Amino acid sequence: MLVNVEIRERTRELLAESVLDAPNTDAKIRRLLQGEYLRETARYRRRDQELSQKYGMNFDEFFSRGIVKENNYSWEVEQDAMEWETSIGGLQTMARKLNEIQMLLNE
Numbered sequence: 001m002l003v004n005v006e007i008r009e010r011t012r013e014l015l016a017e018s019v020l021d022a023p024n025t026d027a028k029i030r031r032l033l034q035g036e037y038l039r040e041t042a043r044y045r046r047r048d049q050e051l052s053q054k055y056g057m058n059f060d061e062f063f064s065r066g067i068v069k070e071n072n073y074s075w076e077v078e079q080d081a082m083e084w085e086t087s088i089g090g091l092q093t094m095a096r097k098l099n100e101i102q103m104l105l106n107e
Contacts, residue, residue, distance in 0.1 A: 012025070030101055037097050037098050038098070041091065041094040041095075047083060048084065051083070051084045055067060059085070059088050062081070067081070
């Protein structure tokens with residue numbers, strides 16, 4: 001499906017001048033999305049690694065061992081648990097989006 005989108009002239013010029021290796025505007029936007037997904041993946045992965053080091057275990061073990069309860073539901077541990085869960089979900093979402101954008105780039 002082809003959809004018309006309004007892009008300001010300067011934005012179009014910047015895309016044309018970009019170093020992105022892509023044949024057209026649509027492909028360049030896909031490359032930009034891919035880059036953003038990779039940055040988000042790195043951010044989520046970094047937080048996952050920080051929390052794994054902090055607790056000496058991965059998220060699944062943290063959850064299955066009930067570390068939040070074990071620490072009497074302390075604010076810090078609950079915050080970490082929520083951030084960790086968000087990071088794990090974010091990694092899954094970014095993997096799905098990266099796969100989808102890769103399929104589009106291969107068309």
